Amino acid sequence: MSEADDAEALQALLADSPTTAEHLLPLLQRVQQHFGFVSPMVIRQVSAAFNLSRAEVYGVVSFYGDLRESPVGEHVVQLCMAEACQAVGCRALARHAEATLGVALGGSTQDGRVHLEAAFCFGNCALGPTVRIGDRVHGAVSEARFDALMASLPTRR
Amino acid sequence: MTARIYVPNDTGARSVGADDVAETIHQMIRTHSLDAVVVRNGSRGAYWLEPLIEVDSVDGRVGFAAVTPETAASLFESGTMPSVSHPLSIGLVESLPWLRDQQRLMFSRVGIIDPLSLDDYRAHGGLSGLEQALTLGPQAIVTEIKTSGLRGRGGAAFPAGIKWQTVHDTVADQKYIVCNADEGDSGTFADRLLMDADPFQLIEGMVIAAIAVSATAGYIYLRSEYPHTIRIIERALVLARDAGIIGTSVLGSAHAFDITLRVGGGSYICGEETALLESLEGKRGVVRAKPPLPALAGLFGKPTVVNNVLTLAATTAILARGGAHYAGLGLDRSTGTMPFQLGGNVKRGGLVEVAFGISLAELVVGFGGGTRSDRPIKAIQVGGPLGAYLPASQWQTPLGYEAFAAVGAMLGHGGVVVFDDTVDMGEQAEFAMAFCAHESCGKCTPCRIGSTRGVEVIGRLRRGEASEKNWQLLDELCETMELGSLCALGGLTPMPVRSIMAHFAGDLLSSAPSRAPGEVTV
Numbered sequence: 001m002s003e004a005d006d007a008e009a010l011q012a013l014l015a016d017s018p019t020t021a022e023h024l025l026p027l028l029q030r031v032q033q034h035f036g037f038v039s040p041m042v043i044r045q046v047s048a049a050f051n052l053s054r055a056e057v058y059g060v061v062s063f064y065g066d067l068r069e070s071p072v073g074e075h076v077v078q079l080c081m082a083e084a085c086q087a088v089g090c091r092a093l094a095r096h097a098e099a100t101l102g103v104a105l106g107g108s109t110q111d112g113r114v115h116l117e118a119a120f121c122f123g124n125c126a127l128g129p130t131v132r133i134g135d136r137v138h139g140a141v142s143e144a145r146f147d148a149l150m151a152s153l154p155t156r157r
Numbered sequence: 158m159t160a161r162i163y164v165p166n167d168t169g170a171r172s173v174g175a176d177d178v179a180e181t182i183h184q185m186i187r188t189h190s191l192d193a194v195v196v197r198n199g200s201r202g203a204y205w206l207e208p209l210i211e212v213d214s215v216d217g218r219v220g221f222a223a224v225t226p227e228t229a230a231s232l233f234e235s236g237t238m239p240s241v242s243h244p245l246s247i248g249l250v251e252s253l254p255w256l257r258d259q260q261r262l263m264f265s266r267v268g269i270i271d272p273l274s275l276d277d278y279r280a281h282g283g284l285s286g287l288e289q290a291l292t293l294g295p296q297a298i299v300t301e302i303k304t305s306g307l308r309g310r311g312g313a314a315f316p317a318g319i320k321w322q323t324v325h326d327t328v329a330d331q332k333y334i335v336c337n338a339d340e341g342d343s344g345t346f347a348d349r350l351l352m353d354a355d356p357f358q359l360i361e362g363m364v365i366a367a368i369a370v371s372a373t374a375g376y377i378y379l380r381s382e383y384p385h386t387i388r389i390i391e392r393a394l395v396l397a398r399d400a401g402i403i404g405t406s407v408l409g410s411a412h413a414f415d416i417t418l419r420v421g422g423g424s425y426i427c428g429e430e431t432a433l434l435e436s437l438e439g440k441r442g443v444v445r446a447k448p449p450l451p452a453l454a455g456l457f458g459k460p461t462v463v464n465n466v467l468t469l470a471a472t473t474a475i476l477a478r479g480g481a482h483y484a485g486l487g488l489d490r491s492t493g494t495m496p497f498q499l500g501g502n503v504k505r506g507g508l509v510e511v512a513f514g515i516s517l518a519e520l521v522v523g524f525g526g527g528t529r530s531d532r533p534i535k536a537i538q539v540g541g542p543l544g545a546y547l548p549a550s551q552w553q554t555p556l557g558y559e560a561f562a563a564v565g566a567m568l569g570h571g572g573v574v575v576f577d578d579t580v581d582m583g584e585q586a587e588f589a590m591a592f593c594a595h596e597s598c599g600k601c602t603p604c605r606i607g608s609t610r611g612v613e614v615i616g617r618l619r620r621g622e623a624s625e626k627n628w629q630l631l632d633e634l635c636e637t638m639e640l641g642s643l644c645a646l647g648g649l650t651p652m653p654v655r656s657i658m659a660h661f662a663g664d665l666l667s668s669a670p671s672r673a674p675g676e677v678t679v
Contacts, residue, residue: 021439022457025422029381063441064422066381082343083538084574086588087501088529120425120592121341122382123349124172125574126204126499126506135384139172 009034010042019050024060028067037068073108073115075153078132081105081118084125093129094118096143101150113153159192160238163211163218165268166197167353168385169346174225175208181226182210185233193238199354201268202508203255211250212238220250255524260486261510262474262494263467264347267354273392275400278357284402286476290365291410293476298369299325302472304480306492310347311337311428311465312540312569313645314558317472320462323452324370327460334366334375334414335437335456335463338390339421339428341380342541344572347496348466350508352379352386355470356393357402360416362469364407365476366462367414375416376456378433381423390418425596429644430463432598443598444644465570467496488514491557501538501574502528511556518552521575532577536585536661540569542592543649545656546576546585565656567649582664586657587615593650604647607638611654618665628666631658 013034017027027046031038038061047057061067079085079094094105101109101116108115124130127139131146138149164170164179179195186193203209206222210229213219219241221232232239241248251257261267270277278284290298303318324332336359340348352359363375379387394416397403405413419437421427427436431445434456455461471493475483483493491513497520499506504526511520521527521537528534536546545566547554554560561568576585590611597604614631618624635651642648657665 022437024439025436026419029420029422059441060439063443064424066421066423082592083542083585083588084344084500084572086585087574087576087580119382119423120596121343121345122168123340123346123386124169125344125346125501125572126503127169127172127207128500130172132382132384137168137172137385139169 006035006039006041007045010045014045014049021050021052024050024052024057025064028057028061028064032067037071073112075113075133076115076117077150078117078119079105080120080122080124080128080130080132082120084121085128085130088128090129093131093141093143093146097146100147113155114150159194161196161213162186162193162238163196163198165200165207165209166272167200168349168383169202169204170200170207170209171385173207177226178208178210178224178229181229182233185230189233189236191233191238196271198270199267199272200350201250201256202264202350202354203253203268203505204507205505206247209250210239214241214249217249217251220247220253221245222247255505255507255509258524259510260494260512262483262486263351263358263470264355264496264508264510265474266358267350267508270355272354272356272389273396275357275396278355282477283357283473284361284408286473287361287364287402287408289476290368291408291412295325295369295371298365298476301476301480302369305471305475305483306480306487306490307468307471307475307483308491308558309465310467310471310495310570312342312543312567314568317464317468320452320464321366321369323450324372324460324462327453329460331374331457331459332370332372333456333459333461334363334370334372334469335430335433335451335461336363336375336377336466336469337428337430337433337463338377338379338466339433340383340466340570341425341428342543342570342572344500344538344574345498345541345570346500347498347508347571349383349386351466351470351496352383353389356389357397358470358473359390359466360393360397360402362472363416364403364412364414365472366464366469368407368412370460370462372462373413373415375414376437377416377418378421378427378437379418380421380428387418387420394418425592426598426644426646429646431644433463434461441598443600444646446643467570486512488512488555488557489559491559495556495568495571497556497571497573499525499573499575502530502577503575504529513557514555516553516555517547517573520556520573521552525573525575528575528577530577530579532579534575535578535580536576536582538574538576538585538653539572540567541572542589543567543645543652544569544572545652546582546661547656548660550660565652565659567652582657582661583615583619583666586654586665587612587619589650589653590615593646597646601641601643601647603638603641604643604650607634607642607647608650610634611638611650615654615665621666624666628658
């Protein structure tokens with residue numbers, strides 16, 4: 001997408017949103033969903049539209065883990081690393097994922113296909129280890145099932 | 158009559174293939190020209206049986222456990238509806254001891270009804286609490302909640318009736334009901350299951366609260382880690398509005414109340430009520446100092462009831478059956494029932510709603526069946542990441558707020574996570590501090606800096622460096638965090654750490670593991 005397209009898409013999102021402070025996080029969530037991250041350009045324009053300082057908007061962006069400041073791999077793969085999944089081997093699964101994808105937790109693969117990261121609890125604690133890919137939550141993920149899930153990811157558009 | 162085949166549609170069942178099973182069953186219905194429909198019910202919370210398919214029979218619903226797309230086809234191989242004689246059959250679902258021995262009040266409908274059918278909801282007792290509330294009026298509702306002894310189910314266990322009374326008594330042009338659905342504690346999924354499987358109960362509870370305190374606007378703050386739940390609640394709100402349960406005239410009365418859904422930003426601390434309010438106002442989720450209490454000056458500075466999903470849901474049964482009935486259940490000041498959530502390394506994991514008072518061992522061994530790995534249990538963490546790890550000597554403790562406090566533990570939101578003997582408790586202690594460091598909002602120093610220092614000190618202990626000095630340092634650090642932190646995150650992170658110091662000291666002092674990258678998780 002060109003810069004002009006991006007600017008147009010942002011204007012459309014802004015046009016659909018009230019600009020009182022309470023609507024800032026929902027707007028930034030839509031920005032994140034649309035662009036995959038919240039760019040400095042977005043922060044500038046959103047702060048102007050909401051009559052907030054750039055620091056205030058950046059403060060919100062940097063606080064919430066769901067809002068990213070730079071783009072990441074196409075498929076976000078989140079491994080639950082919280083206690084209930086620890087009890088059924090998520091640490092070993094994470095080592096397996098890191099080794100097979102060749103990337104550490106928090107990083108994206110070189111081909112830009114997968115972003116691997118830790119997350120804390122998807123509410124699936126009786127069926128761990130749990131992995132979220134996009135909006136799908138997968139339970140009882142063994143190493144073999146993880147490999148199958150990776151193999152089934154759609155290839156780059 | 159058209160037969161019904163129930164295929165659960167909650168996050169847990171879907172995570173192990175329920176959607177694929179439903180698709181296969183649709184095909185089987187077409188292939189064999191059966192007079193049947195697939196109903197996507199919620200889960201009963203018996204997760205070790207999922208995907209648990211059910212069909213009606215003259216005696217009740219018959220279950221088929223752990224069905225896969227392949228075995229789903231085999232259920233229909235004779236070209237007829239599956240019967241109790243099939244090898245996957247577990248017989249009548251409601252005769253399973255695991256379900257039969259529970260006392261489900263809040264979770265009485267889960268897995269039975271179609272979560273998004275208001276007809277089902279009404280047919281199973283839904284809205285009777287709200288109808289009762291409308292006849293009682295505000296003060297009588299609050300009195301009923303006080304009589305019930307209901308305490309906040311989010312973790313802090315504050316008496317709900319007192320909170321409601323405060324908001325009721327405060328004069329303001331605008332009041333709010335905020336549902337805390339930011340269920341971030343690992344090992345807890347009761348809020349999620351209730352919202353997935355019986356969302357109208359939460360909505361009904363919020364409306365009852367609104368009438369009790371004269372609030373006209375409500376928010377559900379739901380975590381982003383629950384994508385399926387978000388879709389269910391969105392849909393349930395639309396249906397509730399269309400049916401006049403929320404909106405300008407609640408069930409035709411003079412009360413106006415509407416609910417807005419807000420999705421969290423992936424921050425654990427936003428489950429703390431004041432951080433949640435900051436987040437709802439569009440700011441960083443930084444904890445507020447109290448006072449003022451949210452009941453007096455909460456959302457946008459207005460009087461606000463902030464309650465957990467289960468607390469609000471519980472009020473529906475309290476209004477329907479009376480506060481005294483609820484108060485008659487439980488143990489001392491822990492009245493009513495508590496939905497415990499069995500997770501981690503456990504054979505029969507899931508949602509167990511029982512009256513307070515059974516022992517932890519009865520829950521984990523009786524209901525849970527011990528570990529999934531068939532190895533001995535080493536530790537049980539109760540109450541989420543801020544809860545204690547209990548050793549074998551404490552497993553006879555009755556499940557109640559006071560009994561747990563007496564052994565240096567807490568029930569929190571009722572999450573119970575089982576670990577077998579392969580767990581390194583030193584690693585768990587270090588994780589407790591690392592999690593706090595990762596999730597700290599940064600406002601107060603004991604939490605922000607103490608947690609990072611805690612990771613370092615525990616690391617030194619685990620490497621066997623200056624054990625005596627570092628042990629004392631960790632003890633002092635825990636005390637500083639407990640006494641000096643602004644909220645429960647910094648104040649309670651020492652609880653799991655101290656429980657490990659007290660009961661699993663050997664793990665904390667001896668191990669010198671070589672660590673792979675995956676083990677440092679935050």
